[in-house]
Amino acid sequence: MRKACLYPSFASVALWASVRLLAAVGLLAAVALLPACTVLPSPETSAARWPPGSAAPRESAPQPPYPAVPAPGPLAPSRPAPFALGPASSALVAQAHAQTSAQDYALAAATIERALRIEPGNPLLWIELGRIRLREGNTAQAEGLGRKALALATGDPAAQSSAQRLIAQSQRGGTALVRP
């Protein structure tokens, strides 16, 4: 075995003391917790140690360093920009607001549903629908819609807090005026 690095003298003394006191499992933990001291095996030993059953990489995993596995979508939690409404959704939301002011909540909800068909992944629209449900007194649905918005709003703090406000309001059971 090649040693990959030199040990500080303190560590040596500590390990020496551990030999007397600790079980093999304790040593195992110590080894694992010293990343700077990973031990590199020689090539022959590595081949011999290759776990059975995984001898050959599959065709779908062609080359090192990482096999080419298709990326599963945005891995980074943060979006490049905060959520906004597209022009079609904006027009529909404006219509829904007018309908809400006229207390035509069913109509307003149907208008938001139209927008949701265009942008189903936009948390702002789910929040709009949740606010309408609050106005209608449907706090259970308002909360569900708020949670939906929250799940979609990952990476956008403004949208997240909007969603959380909606959830809080629905839990308080308020049908009072909803501040945007």
Added chain:
Amino acid sequence: MLYLDRLVTRQFEGRRWTLPAQVYAAPLEIYAGLPLSGSEFERELRRLRYRRVDQLAGTGTYRISGTRIDVALRPARFAEESRGAAILTLLVDAGGIRDIRDSAGSAVPVARLEPLLIGSIFPIHGEDRIVVRPAEVPPLLPAALKAVEDRNFETHHGVDPAAILRALWVDLRAGQIEQGGSTLTQQLAKSYFLDSRQTLSRKLREAIMAIALDAHFSKADLMNAYINEIFLGQDGARAIHGFGLASQFYFGKPLAELDLPETALLVAIVRGPSYYDPRRHAERARARRDLVLAILAERGVVSPGQAAAAARRPLGITARPAGIYYPAYLDLVRRTLRRDYREQDLTEAGLSIYTDLEPRAQEQAERALDQELARLDHAHRHAGAALDGAVVVTSPQSGEVIALVGGRNVGYDGFNRALDARRSMGSLVKPFIYLAALETGRYTAATIVQDAPVALPLGNGRVWRPENFTRQTNGPVPLVRALADSLNLATVGVGLAIGLPKVAQTLQRFGLERAPAQVPAMLLGAVDVTPFEAAQLYNGLANGGFRTPLRAVREVVDEQGKALKAFPLEVTPVTSPENVYQIDRMLEQVMVHGTGRPAGALLPPGLVVAGKTGTSSDYRDSWFAGFSGSHLAVVWVGYDDNHPTGLTGSAGALPVWARLMAGLGTTSWQAPMPESLVDTRIDYATGLPLAAGCPGDAVPIAVPAGTVLPTPADCAGISPDTLIERAGKWLHDLVH
């Protein structure tokens, strides 16, 4: 006589036709940015029977020049509002719609085409009609009817003695009944009250009733009644009554848009809808149409030139009758409404029902099923019975059912497998077992589970020994592989460890209505579901963990346009976003590494999807349930008599699903990763972590941050035994 008089007035007074409910598909929403090509948009216009012209001429026409499309939209009624006719100008290129403007040049952010009429719910006795008001009737029609059927309509009193005598003369000379001699009013009376037996006493009663009608009601009312009442064709069990529906049935467009030859054909059909059926007896129909045109020219209703030009035109009828186009979907609509409406309300009150059906998606689903089953037929036929199947397609976020296929014989209104074929769900159950496992907090996608033989005493002396499909065992495997490779033994191990009640409860949370029998076989899918129920369950996995009841109907509106019932979007969280995301990532690996891999060859390159194959015991049911960023589809393939097919989910249902997804123009699955999760990679076969530079089949998974995985120290794949052994040796070296 008095009795007949009273009958006439009472029946006619309330204008009580039985008005079947008209059912509409989802209207196409258009907006700048919609990835709909020019030719796709044109296809939607033609589906609605818009005509392509060089110059816009009235509603129902469109014009294309380069990337510019001008459309004269028809007036439309939607669930929540009406809209008058409008002219829109679109700029469309290969990427989609770039711009929409109205006739004043202002930008239009969003607009809709009128919804396609997909059918009606008509009563048991089979009458179906679309009522047209006088304003919707082109003047040519009443003029033509009078000219051909009843010259003295305006002046006689219900019966026309001159016409009767004339007819008698003609009939005597011909030796048979050739001319009717009946006025329009008499025909109306006959249609309203009597059957079509032509006895003398019948004709007498008919005449008396016609006189009574004429005495009580105006000519205009009688003409309108006639136009809406007269029998004009038969479509299976459905009797086509009235020119409004006949226009749709034969030409696929509203009455107001019919031209001269088309109107003439309908007037020609009046005399004998079966005899002059333009689809079955085109020659006869054409001959009579041309005769009608000649009469119109003779009577001065149209010019001889117009008549001659019209006679040169082909019949122009549509190949398929518009109407019962999507019986499986209509079936779902009917069942949805039956809960709240009596059959009578549905079939008589003139309701408008707005649904979520997307005709494009429906056609893709029908085609995919048909093509793949035809391909499979060659190798899989037993006792003359053919494979059949069902498809359900939803928009997962809203739970809207956008397509439903009840069997491969799509025009046939028969057994609706999507709603009624209750079959064992097989491996389709597994994601819910693994989700329940994640919810305990004791499992992650990287957890090593044992794919080892199981022998479970069942308490009655028998022992349950399930097996993997391959009949092999795989030893320790990571959870993600157990799901992706659909390993029965590993699944049973996990399921028994978390307990059957938890699995049952998970299924019910996601929408399974009937409590499943809590037997160990439940873990391998001994749970009966219909394809529709399976779609409900998987919809929750596809939309981020919410139970959203599947809907086919958006709204029901009465004859006056007043909203009667809406089916609003409802979401109820049924698991945490973290858990569903982890499961969805594992289901993605089903498609990349596991039993769903064959789909890759049929899908557009780079499309990210997730799903699960399902095969029930003895290969009786072949399932696939999977989703993209915008669609969820469940496919079932099997024999109606439950005979084994020999097809796994990958071999039978998966190709149908993949073809469907490829044809839908769908988007990649791209849910945001919850902030408390991290990405990592493990070796697919063993579950051990893989460091950079190491050979191995790496599978990306999402696990909760802080999940303890052994640090990848070398490429040998560290197992605890190896580590202890090596540490011992190292220590030995250190000491000595």
